[in-house]
Amino acid sequence: MGTPGGVTASTQESEPALSIDARLTAIERQIDPLLNLTPLNGAEAWDDFKRTDFTVAPTLRLRELDFDPDLVRRDLYNLEIEDVADPALHSLFRAKRDEIARQITALEDRDTTKFVHGSRQLFGDPSAGLVSSAEQLLADIPPPAPARGNVTSGAFADAARAEMEHYRAAYPGFPAHVEVREDVSELMVSAGQLLIPASATFRADRVEPLLHHEVGTHVVTYQNGARQPLKMLTIGLPGYDETQEGLALISEYVTGGLDPRRLRVLAARVVAVDLMLAGGGFMEIFETLEGKHRLPRRTAWSVAIRVVVAGGMVRDAIYLRGISRILEAVASGVDLDVLLVGKLALDHIDLVQDLLERGVLEPPWVRPRWLEVSGARERLDRMAGGLQVTDLYEGEGER
Structure with missing residues (x-):
């Protein structure tokens, strides 16, 4: 395995790096932060909230952690990162170890x-x-x-399986893992598997954009990362979330699926996070979104829940920030292809590009369908010419 910084490593020299990479990947999969911060009782909590005539903040239940934080933390700090000679990989592994340690502490808290x-x-x-x-x-x-x-969770799952079959036809061996679950309240991809809440319904006109978002971005980058020597590209390099969600929203935009309703939700998430950080509780956030910003009641509920879960989650601000930063990057000449190698952040582009040029990493195995759909090229050209996030609203009559 070659390494950045001009070093050509022998198999013996690369072994510590590959071992550390594998262990960091296994540890993050074990703690599964996304799943462990998703309420178990989303549907029941909504029903309870309705019964109070939308006046009493809901109680959310999270799953019990199925790992011992102290033992996992011990495994994490027993990793001999100092044995990784290449400075770039050494720095990357230290940053990922620190991120996982913060995730463990947050889950404990x-x-x-x-x-x-x-x-x-x-x-x-x-x-x-x-x-x-x-x-x-x-x-x-x-x-x-x-x-x-609207379509049911079962119908959405059928559409997701059909979407994955499109990929399997073009890329034999592309795994298709779709599961409808009673114990998740949000649509998500975990370890390359698409998890669908059993109680969810989806707007019929949102099915295709969501498939490009979840399958065409999150599943595709997972599978591309799984083909790389650095398995960390499946769980994400440090700070990857913002870029990954921004890229997924780009997939919605270039396929014409980033409609006014969706843009308002993304904006509402940022406003909700800001309100929470200013001390606002669930009811203040919910009432502000529904009253001042005129979100539908169910949407205001969903946004508010995502922000107050576990004691206050700021993650939802990364969606609008992520697409804003990718728009800036594309206008500056960044090719989206480098972001398809696996799950990485914009900050890692130079490192990943170097590894690609040296043959350490391979070009993306799968290219997402959303790059080729009708209208995609025109919107990608608009992005290259320079767009602000506020330019993404095309108006109801222009779609």
Whole structure:
């Protein structure tokens, strides 16, 4: 395995790096932060909230941790990262170890006042500029008319399996893992598997954009990462979340699926995080979103829940921030292909590009379908010409 910085490593020299990479990957999979911060009782909590005539904040239940934080932390710090000679990989592994340690602490701190501090360390606060952009989107985009037509979780799962079959036809061996689950309340990809809440319904016109988001981005980058020598590209290099979610939203935009309703939700998430950090509780956030910003009641609930879960989660601000940063990167000449190698952050582009040029990493195995759909090329060209996140609203009549 070659390494950055001009070093050509022998198999013996590369073994410590590959071993550390494998162990860091296994440890993060073991703690599964995303699943362990997803409420078990989302549907029941919504029903309870309705029964109170939307006046009493819900109680959310999280799953018990199925690992011992002290033992996992011991495994983490027993990793002999000092044996990795290459400076770039040494620095990358240290950063990932620190990120996983913060994740473990945050999971221990769930449902306490300490949790929000850990969340902020992991994902960062929304800047004043980002909050301003979010508020502008909410002001500029009129509340759309109520959506017509929903599909069940089972129908969405069928559509997801069909989407994965498209990939399997083009890329034999592409795994297809879709599961409808009673114990998740949000659509998510975990370890390359698409998990669908059993109680969820989906707007019919959101099915295709969501498939590009979840399968065409999250599953595809997982599978591309799984083909690389560095398995950390499946769980994500340090700080990858923002770029990964931004890329997934780009997939929605280039396929015409980033509609006004979706843009308002992304903006509402940033506003909700800002309110929470200012001391607002669930009811204040919910009432502000529904009253001031005119979100539908069910949407306001969903946004507020995601922000107050576990004691205060700032992660939802990364969606709008992520797409904003990718728009800036594309306008500066960054090719989206490098972001398809696996799960990485914009900050890692130079490192990944170097590894690609040296033949250490391989070009993406799978290219997502969303790059080729009708209208994609035109929107990608618009991005290259320079767009702000507030430019993404195309108006109801232009789609």
